Structure formats: structure tokens, C-alpha cells
Amino acid sequence: MKQTTLKHLDEFFGRYTQTEYLRGAIEQAVQCIVNLPQANKVLVCGNGGSAADAEHISGEMLKGFLLKRPVKQDLRQKLAQAYADGEFIADNLQEGIKCIPLTSLTSASTAFLNDCNDKLLYAQSVNALAVQGDILIAISTSGNSANVVYAAKLAKVLGVKVIALTGAKGGKLKDIADVLINVPSDETYRIQEYHLPVYHLICMCAESELFDF
Numbered sequence: 001m002k003q004t005t006l007k008h009l010d011e012f013f014g015r016y017t018q019t020e021y022l023r024g025a026i027e028q029a030v031q032c033i034v035n036l037p038q039a040n041k042v043l044v045c046g047n048g049g050s051a052a053d054a055e056h057i058s059g060e061m062l063k064g065f066l067l068k069r070p071v072k073q074d075l076r077q078k079l080a081q082a083y084a085d086g087e088f089i090a091d092n093l094q095e096g097i098k099c100i101p102l103t104s105l106t107s108a109s110t111a112f113l114n115d116c117n118d119k120l121l122y123a124q125s126v127n128a129l130a131v132q133g134d135i136l137i138a139i140s141t142s143g144n145s146a147n148v149v150y151a152a153k154l155a156k157v158l159g160v161k162v163i164a165l166t167g168a169k170g171g172k173l174k175d176i177a178d179v180l181i182n183v184p185s186d187e188t189y190r191i192q193e194y195h196l197p198v199y200h201l202i203c204m205c206a207e208s209e210l211f212d213f
Helices: 003-015 017-034 049-062 073-082 086-091 106-115 118-129 146-157 171-175 188-211
Strands: 042-045 099-101 135-139 161-166 179-182
Touching: 003 017, 003 188, 017 161, 017 179, 017 188, 042 049, 042 118, 042 146, 049 099, 049 135, 049 188, 073 086, 106 118, 118 146, 135 146, 146 161, 146 171, 161 171, 161 188, 171 179
Parallel strands: 042 099, 042 135, 135 161, 161 179
Antiparallel strands: none
């Protein structure tokens, strides 16, 4: 890992000493994102506060987080050649990590909830959008949220890696996930308080590895 990435990790575990046991899992999650093939993407799902976290994660991945992430030179050249304001477009765009929060698909989700089984809500989106080599970040404080668990089960069958963010016990996701990040609490609100800095760390480390030149 790059020195900037290691610095992010060291600073985090210096502040959150009680999460030191998660270092290996967090580093593994970062590597999964960093090694994501160009054609693949990250999907994220969760309920309630975890749905808000899914949106937050996507926001940090789709644009610059701590870094500006300028667009690649070949895209800059193509824009400049194609349009008089091509340089303006290139100057104000940023590179992104492909990330879709399944929580945002309002029309599809409400149609599915109305017509089908609510426990398979996120599984349906995974079935429609996921391809082999993608990543699913499954967020559930208990690790037992049915619609998240079913999405994770389907993801594994489709060859999609599952990164689970849960509370201490891990729940059902513990036995499904490729990477389990089970923060040290059993209280829902405290789990969510841990989840935010953890996924911020994952996003900043992935950004550092991919875009810090």
C-alpha cells in the first residue's frame, strides 16, 4: 500500500483503538475496491440509517473525496477536440469509482414492493444490475436484515464479492460475506456511529491507492 494509505490507516486506528482487530478486514475491503476491473462496479444496500450510509458511500466514491481526481489525459484530449468548451468540461469533471446505491432506485423499488416480495427487494436489483466481478457492500447493524441477506446470498451465486458492515455478532451475513467488518457494539445507534468512520476510511484508502500520484 502507498504511504498515504498507510498514514490514513494508522491515524484511524490511533483514534479508534478498539477497532484494531478490524484492520485486516478493512485492508482487504480496500483491496477489493482497488482491484475492481474497469468494467465492474460497487453496489451498496441497507435499510433506515444504513440506507443513508449506502447513499453516503456512493457519494464519496463517485467523485473526489480528499483528492481532486482529474480526468484522464485521453478523455481531456477527446473533449478538447470535440467541443470548443471541452477544456472547461475536463477541468470540472473528476474520476470516479463506479458505485450504485440500490437505495436510490425509487420507482423500481416501489414497483417491486407493490408487486412482489419485500424480502427480495435488494436481491432483485442485484439480479438486474450485478455481473461477475462486482462488489456488494451489504450494510446491516444486526447482520440479519432479510432483504440485505438475500441480496448477499444472490451476490455470492453470481460471483459478486460481498463486503458486510455489521455489529459485533455479524448475524447471518457473517457466514456469507467475503469480508466481514463487524464493529465492536451491539447497540444499533453505536454500530452506525462506527460504520461512518469505517466506510470513510475505506473510501479514502481506496482513493489514495487509485488516484494519489
